[in-house]
C-alpha cells in the first residue's frame with residue numbers, strides 16, 4: 156500500500172494513543188491538520204536502548220580493544236550504529252558479550268552516578 160507523504164509545516168504536535176495491541180506506543184500528529192509525523196516508541200524500549208548504549212560506553216571505557224575478537228569488534232560497531240536498538244537475537248548476543256567482558260548489570264546506573 157502506498158501512503159502519500161504529507162507535507163506539514165505546523166508547529167504544534169500531539170501524541171495520539173494507539174489502539175491496544177499496536178506495535179507502537181503513540182503516534183505523533185500535527186495538532187492542527189492531523190498529519191501523521193512519526194510513531195513514538197514504548198518508554199520501556201527507549202529505556203532499554205539507553206541501557207544498551209551505556210553498557211557500550213562502559214565496554215569501551217573499561218575493556219581494551221585487545222580484548223575483543225574481530226567479530227566482537229564488528230558486532231559492537233553494529234550496536235553503536237543501531238543506537239542501541241537491538242533485535243532479540245542481537246540483544247542476547249550483546250548481553251553475553253557484556254557478561255564476558257565484565258560489564259556490571261548496573262553499568263547504566265554506575266555511569267549515571269559518575270556523570271553527576
Ligand SMILES: [Zn+2]
Pocket residue numbers: 163164165185186187188189190
Ligand atoms: Zn499540520
